[in-house]
Amino acid sequence: MPLTVRQFACLSDNYGFLARDEATGRTACIDTPDAAAILAELKALGWGLDFILNTHWHEDHAGGNAEVVAATGAVVVGPAEVTRMAPLDREVRGGDTVMLGETRFDVIETGGHTLGHIAYHDAADAIAFVGDTLFALGCGRMFEGTADQMWTSLQRLAALPDKTTVYCAHEYTAANARFALSVDDDPALKARAAQVFAARERGEPTVPTTIGAEKATNPFLRAPRLAERVGADGGPDYQAFGAVRAAKDNFKG
Numbered sequence: 184m185p186l187t188v189r190q191f192a193c194l195s196d197n198y199g200f201l202a203r204d205e206a207t208g209r210t211a212c213i214d215t216p217d218a219a220a221i222l223a224e225l226k227a228l229g230w231g232l233d234f235i236l237n238t239h240w241h242e243d244h245a246g247g248n249a250e251v252v253a254a255t256g257a258v259v260v261g262p263a264e265v266t267r268m269a270p271l272d273r274e275v276r277g278g279d280t281v282m283l284g285e286t287r288f289d290v291i292e293t294g295g296h297t298l299g300h301i302a303y304h305d306a307a308d309a310i311a312f313v314g315d316t317l318f319a320l321g322c323g324r325m326f327e328g329t330a331d332q333m334w335t336s337l338q339r340l341a342a343l344p345d346k347t348t349v350y351c352a353h354e355y356t357a358a359n360a361r362f363a364l365s366v367d368d369d370p371a372l373k374a375r376a377a378q379v380f381a382a383r384e385r386g387e388p389t390v391p392t393t394i395g396a397e398k399a400t401n402p403f404l405r406a407p408r409l410a411e412r413v414g415a416d417g418g419p420d421y422q423a424f425g426a427v428r429a430a431k432d433n434f435k436g
């Protein structure tokens with residue numbers, strides 16, 4: 184039986200996600216950007232909440248944990264760093280598994296945006312919740328990690344099957360597309376960027392994306408090929424990645 188995912192916009196540019204194992208009705212929210220929005224969504228759907236699956240400790244990911252737990256009694260699962268923001272019931276790390284009813288999530292270590300960031304991968308349904316590591320046409324800022332660590336994390340996600348549906352935690356795609364076009368004139372990117380701008384004009388989300396689409400057009404996954412255009416000197420891939428990431432940090436598009 185499949186996993187049903189409900190996605191909703193909240194805060195200024197976050198997405199909240201509810202994931203329901205259809206076999207058992209067990210339900211999780213991935214991160215807690217906005218407790219009121221999550222509780223309203225649950226109420227509208229008539230769903231209870233069994234788990235909070237946190238990807239990292241930031242306020243717009245774990246800041247709503249306390250309010251959601253108080254309202255639902257959900258069990259909080261996440262990386263150890265979440266305790267900087269809120270208590271954890273179960274600490275997980277890369278290689279662990281989390282069962283939501285009959286649905287199995289494999290925990291993937293994706294440090295770089297924060298040191299302990301993780302992603303949740305449901306291989307049977309080809310779904311991944313990637314927090315602030317991989318975005319549509321972008322990647323998270325390296326607040327705590329190194330280019331080497333972030334590149335390694337992105338490569339772990341890129342190794343998932345192309346068909347994998349990727350739920351990223353922010354609607355950053357139009358800004359990401361403007362940067363991507365500044366460093367890459369690939370036709371597939373141009374076509375995708377046009378679709379992104381049109382979707383945003385219509386007020387439509389550009390999340391979820393897929394691993395295949397990101398491998399084809401995301402400048403951070405294509406970094407080794409693009410590095411010379413943004414000033415890297417042809418070192419290892421993570422250095423090329425770091426140069427592209429630094430160029431994005433400084434991009435005024």
Ligand code: ZN
Nearest residue numbers: 239241296315
């Ligand atoms: Zn974050």
Ligand code: FE
Nearest residue numbers: 241243315352
């Ligand atoms: Fe975030």
